Amino acid sequence: MMELFVIAYPTILKDETLLVNQLFDAGLPVFHLRKPTAHEATYRKFLDGILPEYHNRVALHHFHALANDYNIKRLHHTESFRKNSTIGDFSQPYTYSTSIHQLAEIDQIKSYHYSFFGPVFNSLSKPGYMGITDTGFSVTQSKTTKLIALGGIDLNNIGRVKAMNFDGIALLGSIWNEPAQAIINFKKIQAKCQQI
Numbered sequence: 001m002m003e004l005f006v007i008a009y010p011t012i013l014k015d016e017t018l019l020v021n022q023l024f025d026a027g028l029p030v031f032h033l034r035k036p037t038a039h040e041a042t043y044r045k046f047l048d049g050i051l052p053e054y055h056n057r058v059a060l061h062h063f064h065a066l067a068n069d070y071n072i073k074r075l076h077h078t079e080s081f082r083k084n085s086t087i088g089d090f091s092q093p094y095t096y097s098t099s100i101h102q103l104a105e106i107d108q109i110k111s112y113h114y115s116f117f118g119p120v121f122n123s124l125s126k127p128g129y130m131g132i133t134d135t136g137f138s139v140t141q142s143k144t145t146k147l148i149a150l151g152g153i154d155l156n157n158i159g160r161v162k163a164m165n166f167d168g169i170a171l172l173g174s175i176w177n178e179p180a181q182a183i184i185n186f187k188k189i190q191a192k193c194q195q196i
Contacts, residue, residue, distance in 0.1 A: 002161070002193045003114075003168030005148060006186070007032040009125075009176040012042065017049025019182050023175075024054040026187055032076060032097075032170070034061040047072075059097060067094070082108075099150075101132065109145050116170055119151025120161065124173025139165040155188050162196045169193070 006028055009016065012035070020031055031054075035042060040063045047070050050058060059074035060067060067075060074095045082098050090096055090111050098109055099116040109115050117139075121131040131152055139147055146167035153161060154174040161169055171189065175182045 002158075002166070002196065003029065003146070003148065004190060004193055005030045005032060005168060005170040006175055007150070007170055007172045008034050009172070010034065010036055012038070012046075013176065013179055015179070017046060019179060021049075021051050021054065022183050023186055024051070024057060026183055027190060028057070028186065030057055030059060030074065032059045032061060034076070036062070038062070040066070044069075059095075077112075103139065106143055106145065106147075112145050114146035114148055114167070116150040117147045117166070118149060118170075120149045120164070120166075121152025121157060123151050124154065124177055133164065137164055155185070155192055158189065158192050159196055 006023055008031070023031065033043065033046065035046070043060075043063045043066060047055065047058070047066065052071070055070045056073045058070070058072050059076045060072055061076045061078060064075050066072065073093070074097065077096065077098045079099045079101070095113045096111070097114050097116070098112045100106065100109060101118070103117075119131050120133050148168040148170050149161045149164065149166040150170040150172070152173070153169050153171060158169065171186070174185055174189065178185070
């Protein structure tokens with residue numbers, strides 16, 4: 001079965017933490033908290049709205065020091081963070097993730113547990129953000145880091161993602177473009193992932 005991730009909408013949505021808790025209740029394994037323009041206080045308020053039993057399924061994209069306060073076990077290094085810092089220390093007991101946009105970068109992420117790759121298809125949440133894969137695209141390299149497809153993924157193209165040899169999928173627009181349908185859409189995609 002393909003691994004399944006949900007990434008937060010970039011800005012705060014009404015009742016978002018309620019929906020995130022419901023996604024966890026429905027079986028979401030990992031939620032990536034990514035709010036690029038948010039302050040630390042906003043992150044804290046968001047995490048306070050997540051049930052404590054789910055904190056270990058949250059991956060922080062920013063304000064990594066909050067991991068100690070919330071029993072968070074996952075840290076995400078943005079592409080710019082990864083390229084502009086000397087990270088080196090992966091000795092802490094976290095699951096580390098990052099992002100790449102070209103398969104040629106796969107050798108740069110060997111220390112990470114998994115990486116997002118995309119946009120695979122035309123983005124559902126960012127109009128004009130075009131997919132970078134073409135017909136026949138496949139992840140054929142020998143890889144030590146799991147690659148998670150991101151960008152334009154919905155119920156209709158999960159089979160194509162699997163055929164491309166990705167290890168999992170990350171959802172954003174297919175969940176948050178219609179928040180009232182978030183749980184229903186997640187459950188449909190979850191069921192599809194279990195079938196392929």
